[in-house]
């Protein structure tokens with residue numbers, strides 16, 4: 001386990017498109033473990049692999065509820081519905097917050113750390129976090145989507 005450096009806005013790695021993970025192996029599980037530790041150390045609810053400089057399609061989330069932290073490998077949005085406009089922030093843009101419109105409900109499919117297919121359904125904060133983290137895998141930062149007051 002290791003806490004990795006979180007890359008910040010201006011680092012070009014945050015603007016690249018991450019690659020699909022072809023195989024879920026021990027190396028990927030170690031990476032996920034480090035991502036969760038790094039997210040917790042920074043008091044975040046989500047982290048995407050490019051934020052620690054790894055261009056792989058992996059996100060981790062923790063709503064600090066009974067579910068505990070979890071990872072989605074190769075996440076793919078398969079459903080979205082409704083809208084919400086709430087304040088958002090990002091561990092890669094410290095000290096900056098802004099209002100972003102997101103769907104109210106989403107469903108995301110992908111693989112868990114055992115390589116099994118999973119479907120994660122999220123509403124409100126979890127829906128927002130899923131959208132935010134998947135955006136990171138496509139080189140998109142929330143500040144690109146902030147609604148000007």
Ligand code: NI
Pocket residue numbers: 089090091092132136
């Ligand atoms: Ni972020």
